Amino acid sequence: MAKKHDIFLFAGGIAILIVLTILDISIGEAGMGDAAVIWKLRFPRALTAILAGASMAVAGAQMQSIFRNPLADPHIMGISAGAGLGAAIISISLIGMGIFPAELGIASGAFAGAAITSLLIITAASKIHSGSTLLIFGVMIGFIFSAITSIIEYSSNEESLKIFYNWSAGSFTGNGIDNLLVLASALALGTFIALANNKGLDIIMFGDEYANMSGADTRKIRLYAMLSSCIITGAVTAFCGPLGFVGIVSPHISRKILGKSANLSVLPFSIITGGTIALLADVISQIARIPLPVGSTIALIGIPIILAILFKGRDNSLVQ
Numbered sequence: 001m002a003k004k005h006d007i008f009l010f011a012g013g014i015a016i017l018i019v020l021t022i023l024d025i026s027i028g029e030a031g032m033g034d035a036a037v038i039w040k041l042r043f044p045r046a047l048t049a050i051l052a053g054a055s056m057a058v059a060g061a062q063m064q065s066i067f068r069n070p071l072a073d074p075h076i077m078g079i080s081a082g083a084g085l086g087a088a089i090i091s092i093s094l095i096g097m098g099i100f101p102a103e104l105g106i107a108s109g110a111f112a113g114a115a116i117t118s119l120l121i122i123t124a125a126s127k128i129h130s131g132s133t134l135l136i137f138g139v140m141i142g143f144i145f146s147a148i149t150s151i152i153e154y155s156s157n158e159e160s161l162k163i164f165y166n167w168s169a170g171s172f173t174g175n176g177i178d179n180l181l182v183l184a185s186a187l188a189l190g191t192f193i194a195l196a197n198n199k200g201l202d203i204i205m206f207g208d209e210y211a212n213m214s215g216a217d218t219r220k221i222r223l224y225a226m227l228s229s230c231i232i233t234g235a236v237t238a239f240c241g242p243l244g245f246v247g248i249v250s251p252h253i254s255r256k257i258l259g260k261s262a263n264l265s266v267l268p269f270s271i272i273t274g275g276t277i278a279l280l281a282d283v284i285s286q287i288a289r290i291p292l293p294v295g296s297t298i299a300l301i302g303i304p305i306i307l308a309i310l311f312k313g314r315d316n317s318l319v320q
Contacts, residue, residue, distance in 0.1 A: 006265060009257060013272035020279040021046050027286045041173070044180060046279065048172040049294070051183040052240045053250070053278025057270040058191050059229035060247025061254070065201040065263060066225045067135045070309055073247030074233040076135070077226075078142030079117050080244070083237035084168060085145040085152075086113020091164040092156040106167045107179075111238035117141060118230030125222045130208070134222065170241035170295025172282055179239045186235035191267065193228035197221060198263040205261065243278075243295055245302025250274040252309060277301060 025042040056074065063072040074080055090109030121138055128134045153161060175183070194201070200221035203211045211218050236243060254269040255261050278294070281301055285292040 006258065010269065010272070013257075013269065013276070017050070017272055017276050017279065020276060020283060021050070024049070024279055024283050024286070027283065044175055044177075045172045045282065047180055048175045048183065048240065049278040049282045050275035051180065051187055052172065052236045052243060053246050053274035053276070054271040055183065055187045055190065055232040055236045055274070056243055056247040057250035057254075057274025057277075058187070058194055058267060059232045060274075061251035061263065061267055061270045062194050062197075062201060062225040062229050063247070064251055065205050066222045067132070068205055068207065069135060070252065071248055071306065072135065073244070074229060075242070075244045075247070076142070077121060077138035077229075078140075078145060079114050079121070079138075079230060079233045080237055080242040081142035081145040081149070082117025083110040083114035083234065084242055085149045086110050086116070087167055088149045088152045088164055089113075091167065092152050092160040106163070107238040110167070110241075111234050113145075114230065114234035114237050117145065118226070118234060122223060122226050122230065125226045126219060128219075167241050168295075169293030170243050170298070172240060172278070172294055175239050183235050183239060186231050187271075190228040190232035191271070193224055193231075194267050195264065197224045197228070198267065201225065201263045202261075241295060243298060245298050245306065246274050246277055249302045249305040250277060252305065 024046040025038055027042075060073040063074065063077060064070060066072075069076075086109040087106050088109075090105040120141060121134075124137050125134055128137065153164065156164070200211075200216055203214055203216045204218055204221050208218050211221070250270045250273040251266060253273050254266050257273075258265055258269055260266070277298065281294050281297040284301075285294050285297045
């Protein structure tokens, strides 16, 4: 009976995702009549939204498990800040000098920044036993990188600063087949690692002491979770900019709907939930009188949910 219930929920989630996809690609002056516009511009944008939202949801679900923190996500761990620093260095320093084309430079810089930050955190995860200590380490890394980014912004020229701000606002547009393949590959690899690690993620939610008594290697569990999250976050941030809140709220919605916290179910459903939230944000940004940056639109969707998590103590538990 429980399996039939889960199948019904997954089918309903996929149906909502399909409806939102159709709605997203139908928005615009040309309507559905211009096939070229749909397949070259709108469909890649919608697919980017789905892949990006799903990816951040998978990363957030893992981080909430290993840190036992309902508000943990790649932003909290400083990965997005590292990507922002890499993008700032390239866009403000090198693009302005004509060394890199804007699009390639931003993506390369963001991915490199996320990768370096990820390497720092993965190294720390292999040595730090405490989840709370590792969380604080990530937060401090994020603060340091954000401060350096601000210094670079302050000393930049107007043109370079505009390029960086456009990227940092977040966007699902402008990604071709190559970028989509990278996003899809990162999501597939990251999800595979997460699902292979699902039992460890479940055990560590009860605390390190319980996990160690059960014979689990907590450092290895965190290492695999961080590796998965870093692969995913690096790709998304490079091509879509820093996207907050999706990684926080999607796992919570998934646990609430499913009525369980087992990652073998939560992770796949979070993919659907994350893609749905990102698509909804894109729809809202497209129908607004003035096109809105998707990063801000996602924040408007996610903040009320996060406030609900904070003010309802019973929702703060990850284990159901």
